[in-house]
Amino acid sequence: MDNIEEGDYVEVITDKGTFKGVLLPKPKFSKDEIVIIKLENGYNVGLIPKEVRLIKKKDKKIKAEKAVKLEYSPDIPTISIIGTGGTIASYIDYSTGAVHPALTAEDFLFTMPEISDEANIQSEILFNTLSENMKPEMWIKLARAVKKAAEKSDGIVIPHGTDTMSYTASALSFMFEKLSVPVVLVGSQRSSDRPSSDAYINLHSSVRVAKTDIGEVVVVMHAGSSDDKCYIHRGTRVRKMHTSRRDAFHSVNSKPLGEIALDGNIKFFKEYKKTDESTELRDKMDERVALLYYYPGMPIEIFEGVLEKMHGAIIMGTGLGHVSSEFVNSVKGMVKDGKIIGMTSQCIYGSVNMNVYSTGRELKYAGVIELGDMLPEVAYVKLMWLLGNYNFEEAKNMLKKNIRGEMEDRRFLL
Amino acid sequence: MKCGLEIHQQLNTKKLFCNCDSKLSDNVIGEVTRILRPTQSEMGEIDKAALQESIKNRKFKYEITDNSCLVELDEEPPHELNREALEIAIKVALMLNAKIVDEIHIMRKIVIDGSNTSGFQRTALIGVNGYIDTSFGRVNIPTICLEEEAARKIKEDGKLVVYRLDRLGIPLIEISTSPDMKNGDEVKEVAEKIGMILRATKKVRRGAGTIRQDINISTGQGRVEIKGASKLNMIPKWVAEEENRQEMLKNIAEILKRRGAKVEDTIYDLTDVFFNTNSKIIAKEIKRGGRVLGIALRGFNGVLKNKEFRLGKELAGVVKVIGIKGLFHGDELPGYGVSEEEVEKINKILKLENDDSFVIIAAPENKGKTALDIVKERAKISMKGVPGETRAPKDDGTTQYLRPLPGANRMYPETDIPPIRITEEYIEKIRQNLPKMPEERIDDLINMGISKQDAHTIVREGMDDVFEKIVKKYGYPTIVARAITNGCEDIDYELIFKALHEGKFAKEAIDDIVLRACNGENIEKIISGYDTSIDLNEIIEKIVNEKEALIIKRGAAAFKPLMGLVMKELRGKVDGKLVSEKLREKINEKINGNSQS
Numbered sequence A: 001m002d003n004i005e006e007g008d009y010v011e012v013i014t015d016k017g018t019f020k021g022v023l024l025p026k027p028k029f030s031k032d033e034i035v036i037i038k039l040e041n042g043y044n045v046g047l048i049p050k051e052v053r054l055i056k057k058k059d060k061k062i063k064a065e066k067a068v069k070l071e072y073s074p075d076i077p078t079i080s081i082i083g084t085g086g087t088i089a090s091y092i093d094y095s096t097g098a099v100h101p102a103l104t105a106e107d108f109l110f111t112m113p114e115i116s117d118e119a120n121i122q123s124e125i126l127f128n129t130l131s132e133n134m135k136p137e138m139w140i141k142l143a144r145a146v147k148k149a150a151e152k153s154d155g156i157v158i159p160h161g162t163d164t165m166s167y168t169a170s171a172l173s174f175m176f177e178k179l180s181v182p183v184v185l186v187g188s189q190r191s192s193d194r195p196s197s198d199a200y201i202n203l204h205s206s207v208r209v210a211k212t213d214i215g216e217v218v219v220v221m222h223a224g225s226s227d228d229k230c231y232i233h234r235g236t237r238v239r240k241m242h243t244s245r246r247d248a249f250h251s252v253n254s255k256p257l258g259e260i261a262l263d264g265n266i267k268f269f270k271e272y273k274k275t276d277e278s279t280e281l282r283d284k285m286d287e288r289v290a291l292l293y294y295y296p297g298m299p300i301e302i303f304e305g306v307l308e309k310m311h312g313a314i315i316m317g318t319g320l321g322h323v324s325s326e327f328v329n330s331v332k333g334m335v336k337d338g339k340i341i342g343m344t345s346q347c348i349y350g351s352v353n354m355n356v357y358s359t360g361r362e363l364k365y366a367g368v369i370e371l372g373d374m375l376p377e378v379a380y381v382k383l384m385w386l387l388g389n390y391n392f393e394e395a396k397n398m399l400k401k402n403i404r405g406e407m408e409d410r411r412f413l414l
Numbered sequence B: 001m002k003c004g005l006e007i008h009q010q011l012n013t014k015k016l017f018c019n020c021d022s023k024l025s026d027n028v029i030g031e032v033t034r035i036l037r038p039t040q041s042e043m044g045e046i047d048k049a050a051l052q053e054s055i056k057n058r059k060f061k062y063e064i065t066d067n068s069c070l071v072e073l074d075e076e077p078p079h080e081l082n083r084e085a086l087e088i089a090i091k092v093a094l095m096l097n098a099k100i101v102d103e104i105h106i107m108r109k110i111v112i113d114g115s116n117t118s119g120f121q122r123t124a125l126i127g128v129n130g131y132i133d134t135s136f137g138r139v140n141i142p143t144i145c146l147e148e149e150a151a152r153k154i155k156e157d158g159k160l161v162v163y164r165l166d167r168l169g170i171p172l173i174e175i176s177t178s179p180d181m182k183n184g185d186e187v188k189e190v191a192e193k194i195g196m197i198l199r200a201t202k203k204v205r206r207g208a209g210t211i212r213q214d215i216n217i218s219t220g221q222g223r224v225e226i227k228g229a230s231k232l233n234m235i236p237k238w239v240a241e242e243e244n245r246q247e248m249l250k251n252i253a254e255i256l257k258r259r260g261a262k263v264e265d266t267i268y269d270l271t272d273v274f275f276n277t278n279s280k281i282i283a284k285e286i287k288r289g290g291r292v293l294g295i296a297l298r299g300f301n302g303v304l305k306n307k308e309f310r311l312g313k314e315l316a317g318v319v320k321v322i323g324i325k326g327l328f329h330g331d332e333l334p335g336y337g338v339s340e341e342e343v344e345k346i347n348k349i350l351k352l353e354n355d356d357s358f359v360i361i362a363a364p365e366n367k368g369k370t371a372l373d374i375v376k377e378r379a380k381i382s383m384k385g386v387p388g389e390t391r392a393p394k395d396d397g398t399t400q401y402l403r404p405l406p407g408a409n410r411m412y413p414e415t416d417i418p419p420i421r422i423t424e425e426y427i428e429k430i431r432q433n434l435p436k437m438p439e440e441r442i443d444d445l446i447n448m449g450i451s452k453q454d455a456h457t458i459v460r461e462g463m464d465d466v467f468e469k470i471v472k473k474y475g476y477p478t479i480v481a482r483a484i485t486n487g488c489e490d491i492d493y494e495l496i497f498k499a500l501h502e503g504k505f506a507k508e509a510i511d512d513i514v515l516r517a518c519n520g521e522n523i524e525k526i527i528s529g530y531d532t533s534i535d536l537n538e539i540i541e542k543i544v545n546e547k548e549a550l551i552i553k554r555g556a557a558a559f560k561p562l563m564g565l566v567m568k569e570l571r572g573k574v575d576g577k578l579v580s581e582k583l584r585e586k587i588n589e590k591i592n593g594n595s596q597s
């Protein structure tokens, strides 16, 4: 198999006959001696070869000509797309089946040329990462890129992997005290290499939302399973609530800010903050904050061990906001040591209330901060941001106050 | 002529990539609406314009049924390939003498007509290099694939197509032959043989639409696919008609070449010509704002429609699919209400000479232009010969244009499902347990005492195991054979013959019971209607007493009319032999009794 490489047209001689096709890369976890080729009829098959012979070397890569022309038009707004990776920012190479990240504005527009009729698109690729690999330092980098882009565009769209998109949305929400343009995060639950992908409608809608006067960080994703509209979620209220559905993103304990139909028509359900004259960024994050899911039987050493080196922690407690009453003394000690401990609920829906049961009352008395209907992940990001930018007392006070729409007093049945 | 076959057979397992039942369902419990985004160059070249027209802004409504889950809705990744379906596919491949690939890779085949919620059909190549021997010779079977069935189209309404998810995901075996067959009878034989092999697995779905055949026919130029040619007996007719059509197109091409025919680009607006027309179709179209547009076809006179040539029908066919009904051509006009005077005006405007002809279309302006562009393309191809296309079979043996042949399949790997290694041991295990080939089964059945023809029918219908089981338990081979060959496939024959064996009715009643069961009546109820508790002796006694005079008058000769009366009363509920024995006995008693007294 010397000098035969992936992409070459080869002949594979086996016990079952001779097969001709393009040699494909072997998957990472392939165990044995199998070679994979793409036959002329388009099918891939795995074969145990007796011999592989080269028929024709692969053609030198000719880059496919992109049909999209990017021309600047002064009559339409300019939207910046800041790529971070994820399903939405990939496209398929049909000849090999490989999925490539979108690297340029042209890549984004290749399958969705209509968008360029509605906005001048500028783009930069900041990261190309799976969203589970995101971390606070990347949120900061992203925030700085947003600030820069805000100076030269009318709106910002951030394609993002869906797994941790709501964390990033929260982080940006807190970091920007003021925004002069809308910041819209968008993802897709079906990869854009398939005709049924939600990427097109989500991206198209997010560009349209980025042209509004919403001065907040929002997430635009499918509203339902049908391709008829998207919701505009407030960045501090949204959570991924399903592993795979298109409508996985829900505004929890709150209505979405609004919805956008396929024709671009936007209906608002709530008041939103209008864009400011300028953009102000506070971009520090204290990473020594834990998010801790309490479960029955959790050993107290684990609880204490996790919190030991932390400046603060958000607990996802049971029900209205509880952990085992055996933890009360331990909590008291930690608060005394200067840790900020906030309580949210693993129920996700509803507000914590630590007055109803004795354990709640005792925890509260021990110094745990009740965080109302704030989402656990939002509280976690918020505490990191507060500890990064404010002193201890300020952080403690601001944690329990609504500053970016992350908490509300009223919740409704319908 | 070269013919090939492609056979699709649904399997009777759970669905291929989820655990839903493989059945059709009328229990619609919800719906979603989706859009598919075709990527570039997924369409054939010939009438790209038409396709684009029809695809643009199309919406698909999917009806959710009790046998569909998030997988069919494209809201959850596919589960692993159904192993039972895979085993059946391997069985079929081995019975077709194919080699099984060492590792199966599931692919996504792009399909943008909405019939798959994902926009692609998942398919995997299982076996290669198979063959089947026929009385005409060997036919190669290069590929045997396992794939998922598409959603069921319920209706198409302008830009909205409604599909139901019940059928989506049912496992399908796809068997493709090489174009090795030379006539319709051979195609029919191959289709029948492959069908019998499929049914020998006893794991295929039965009933309308569960097996579909596509025939490929080429006479040296374009390849024509007749899609959904499911009636075996019609196959020779469809093939013959298609061969004739292709020969006709070749002859037309020769004529057009000789004449130096030319399709002109200009589209003329001829609406004014028809200001006062008697043609209802044209008048109606003009009234609602449409236009009459026309093109000149230089050198086409006579080939559009005369005794042997029918090119006009081909031109009408390609625009019928985009909803154009008002197409007329020079060879059929004057006619259909179009006057000679109007034709004269057209000739003048288009500057037509002797050999020239024309096509006109009455339609909304844009649609009419698009349609005429398509007609021009088709007319240009007719100067070369037979275009490759997909056609639908009709019951009269002819076919009609459906769409251009799909371009080469655009396939890429299904990354959500890992490849499946097929070991030699696994293949060997399946090989050891292969069902007998249909020919052997036919011999088995003949040896059980039925005719070759019945044995063939029973094996062809896949009812051989049912037959064998009943006959081994209860006997009656010829009666069982007749019941099965006359009856339908989904009734419980065993229950019927068990009851017969237990004497619950006489074998004369079998035909009636099978017929009624096939019409949906409950078998147990039918059987209980044959009440053997009727006292046979009592009925005979009664009739013999009533007809005493007759017996005395005619003696033993009274048997025949009396037998008729008794059987009428019993309505086949009792075995005729038994009745005749008892009746003779009674008559004799009567005769003897009377002579004694």
Ligand SMILES: [Zn+2]
Binding pocket: B015, B018, B019, B020, B067, B068, B069, B070, B071, B072
């Ligand atoms: Zn399912």
